[in-house]
Amino acid sequence: xxxxxxxxxxxxxxxxxxxxxxxxxxxxxxxxxxxxxxxxxxxxxxxxxxxxxxxxxxxxxxxxxxxxxxxxxxxxxxxxxxxxxxxxxxxxxxxxxxxxxxxxxxxxxxxxxxxxxxxxxxxxxxxxxxxxxxxxxxxxxxxxxxxxxxxxxxxxxxxxxxxxxxxxxxxxxxxxxxxxxxxxxxxxxxxxxxxxxxxxxxxxxxxxxxxxxxxxxxxxxxxxxxxxxxxxxxxxxxxxxxxxxxxxxxxxxxxxxxxxxxxxxxxxxxxxxxxxxxxxxxxxxxxxxxxxxxxxxxxxxx
Numbered sequence: 001x002x003x004x005x006x007x008x009x010x011x012x013x014x015x016x017x018x019x020x021x022x023x024x025x026x027x028x029x030x031x032x033x034x035x036x037x038x039x040x041x042x043x044x045x046x047x048x049x050x051x052x053x054x055x056x057x058x059x060x061x062x063x064x065x066x067x068x069x070x071x072x073x074x075x076x077x078x079x080x081x082x083x084x085x086x087x088x089x090x091x092x093x094x095x096x097x098x099x100x101x102x103x104x105x106x107x108x109x110x111x112x113x114x115x116x117x118x119x120x121x122x123x124x125x126x127x128x129x130x131x132x133x134x135x136x137x138x139x140x141x142x143x144x145x146x147x148x149x150x151x152x153x154x155x156x157x158x159x160x161x162x163x164x165x166x167x168x169x170x171x172x173x174x175x176x177x178x179x180x181x182x183x184x185x186x187x188x189x190x191x192x193x194x195x196x197x198x199x200x201x202x203x204x205x206x207x208x209x210x211x212x213x214x215x216x217x218x219x220x221x222x223x224x225x226x227x228x229x230x231x232x233x234x235x236x237x238x239x240x241x242x243x244x245x246x247x248x249x250x251x252x253x254x255x256x257x258x259x260x261x262x263x264x265x266x267x268x269x270x271x272x273x274x275x276x277x278x279x280x281x282x283x284x285x286x287x288x289x290x291x292x293x294x295x296x297x298x299x300x301x302x
Contacts, residue, residue, distance in 0.1 A: 005030070009038055010047060018052065018060040086122050122169060130174060133191050136199060137176050140164050146181070146202040152193045154265055158182070160189070163204040179207055186213040223260070226267055226286055230255040231277040241270075256281075268293070 005028050012019060012027065025032045039059060042049050048062035140147045141164050148161045162178035169175075174191040186209060230238060230247070231254065238247055238257055247257040261267040268289055271278055280287040 006038055006042060009035070010042060013049065013059065013061045018056075018058040020058040024059065122174075130191060133194065133197055134167060134174065136197055137164050137167055140199045141166075143199075144203050144206060146200045146204055147176075147178075148198050148200055149189075149194045150196040151189060152195070154263060161200070162187070162189070163207070165206070165209065179204075186210075224262065224264070224267075225258060225260055225282070226271070226280060227256070227258045227282040228271065228278050228280045230257060230274065234274055234277050237274070 008028060009024060012024065021032045021035050024035045028035070039049050039051070049059060050062050051057070051059055137147065139145075144163075146161055147164055148159065151158055151160050159182075161181045162176070163181070164176055164178040166177040167174065168177055168188070170188075175188045176191060176194070177186065177188050179185070180187045229250070235247075235255060238255060242257070242259055246259060247255040250256050259267075264286075268286065271280060271286075271290060272293060280290060
């Protein structure tokens with residue numbers, strides 16, 4: 001877009017004392033003629049851009065002119081930059097790079113000072129495929145196109161078609177939120193379980209999303225409870241999942257935890273991962289299923 005290019009040219013001129021028209025043309029992948037028109041547009045907007053001829057000439061901002069950067073404080077810029085760099089781990093790199101360049105006007109700004117002090121990586125082990133999914137869903141949302149995909153979940157797998165509305169990073173994972181045409185309801189779909197994604201040629205008219213559906217936490221409720229005793233050596237695991245206040249210490253120095261969960265099969269698999277370091281007290285049906293599963297595992301090795 002022209003406005004993006006104009007901002008990019010202005011940022012480049014503010015960072016460098018002088019640049020040439022061919023340099024700008026190559027940088028922004030346009031012709032030298034287009035750059036000259038852009039410079040005229042900047043001048044018409046009140047930016048004093050001057051063209052210097054001869055050896056050592058080029059395009060420059062008139063001496064004494066400064067862009068007011070006090071609209072954002074250094075701390076505010078730092079927060080924006082850190083967020084953008086995090087998004088850069090799952091989004092198209094050139095788009096993020098251009099935005100960062102517009103923010104990093106001087107060599108002493110927040111971008112440079114935070115270059116090595118903080119790292120946010122929002123990708124996963126499926127990094128490349130995750131980026132592709134996010135870019136495709138963003139395009140579908142922008143063009144209001146229905147998407148289709150294979151989805152794998154507790155009950156098996158199914159083919160779904162949805163009207164996409166948002167991409168959300170929630171509970172340490174990426175999701176797409178949309179209206180499921182198969183279930184006729186608004187749903188969240190985890191991107192790591194979503195494969196064979198396709199943007200269909202079908203358009204949709206955006207629906208009004210009920211306020212209660214906009215709270216993504218309402219789509220995954222933890223209304224079920226399990227009570228279990230854990231060996232002290234597993235304290236870090238409990239804290240990792242539920243925080244340092246999720247347990248109390250018994251007289252036998254065991255950790256008694258009352259945990260809430262949503263998915264029965266998940267909590268059973270999670271508890272089985274502790275081996276003999278955990279024992280379920282409640283509910284009895286969870287304890288019985290873990291006991292039966294343990295017997296079946298033992299039989300596998302006989």
